[in-house]
């Protein structure tokens with residue numbers, strides 16, 4: 001049987017894990033990449049009786065060479081879901097140089113590493129689909145998000161740019177910009193998160209949207225529409241409103 005192959009970075013937990021489960025249940029072969037091999041192996045066990053297959057690979061997305069070595073062992077991906085990421089809220093009045101660098105290295109350069117490692121055979125095959133995980137935090141600067149937000153804005157810009165070269169080579173590019181999803185990443189937030197979704201629900205929405213022609217997709221609708229409006233308001237008004245709700 002010929003499976004469709006997806007690579008998911010950040011597959012050990014959260015949104016990436018939920019999407020891996022959904023794809024494997026729908027008959028896909030999923031190459032799951034993240035650092036925690038124990039979690040990947042237990043996911044593999046959980047999915048062993050499903051229609052598709054899960055193949056775990058322990059790798060830090062900061063390690064380009066290791067990503068290239070994985071590339072040599074797998075089928076050409078039909079889907080490259082560049083999702084691995086970290087989130088630490090920071091107080092920008094403190095010293096944060098390590099947080100700034102770490103977010104850039106994992107969230108932005110980690111995506112670039114995986115993109116460079118897995119793209120060449122997709123280009124040769126003239127086919128494939130890349131989804132880049134951004135966030136509504138990439139639309140406008142938000143409180144405490146000075147380390148995280150800029151990496152997501154950069155990823156959105158990256159996705160907007162690469163599509164001009166990749167679409168003509170048969171590769172579809174999408175950017176996913178969710179609102180709040182209940183995962184370990186957001187468990188440290190000590191504020192109300194409007195429209196908070198379960199990770200399995202977020203995965204269902206990604207699965208639905210990846211079959212559409214939309215370039216960017218976001219969810220949940222209410223909160224993402226509010227944030228989109230906020231991002232296009234004049235700065236005086238948007239910063240005033242953000243100050244009221246922060």
Ligand SMILES: NC(=O)c1ccc[n+]([C@@H]2O[C@H](COP(=O)([O-])OP(=O)(O)OC[C@H]3O[C@@H](n4cnc5c(N)ncnc54)[C@H](OP(=O)(O)O)[C@@H]3O)[C@@H](O)[C@H]2O)c1
Nearest residue numbers: 010012013014015034035036060061084085135180181183
């Ligand atoms: N949750 C939200 O509200 C939300 C909203 C918008 C966007 N997002 C984005 O969605 C993505 C997934 O977030 P999540 O909420 O599902 O987070 P999560 O539950 O913390 O999961 C993050 C995943 O990324 C992996 N990861 C982290 N650092 C890595 C590294 N250096 N190398 C390889 N894998 C690494 C983790 O696995 P290991 O620890 O095993 O490496 C884990 O599988 C992130 O890019 C995040 O920015 C999340």
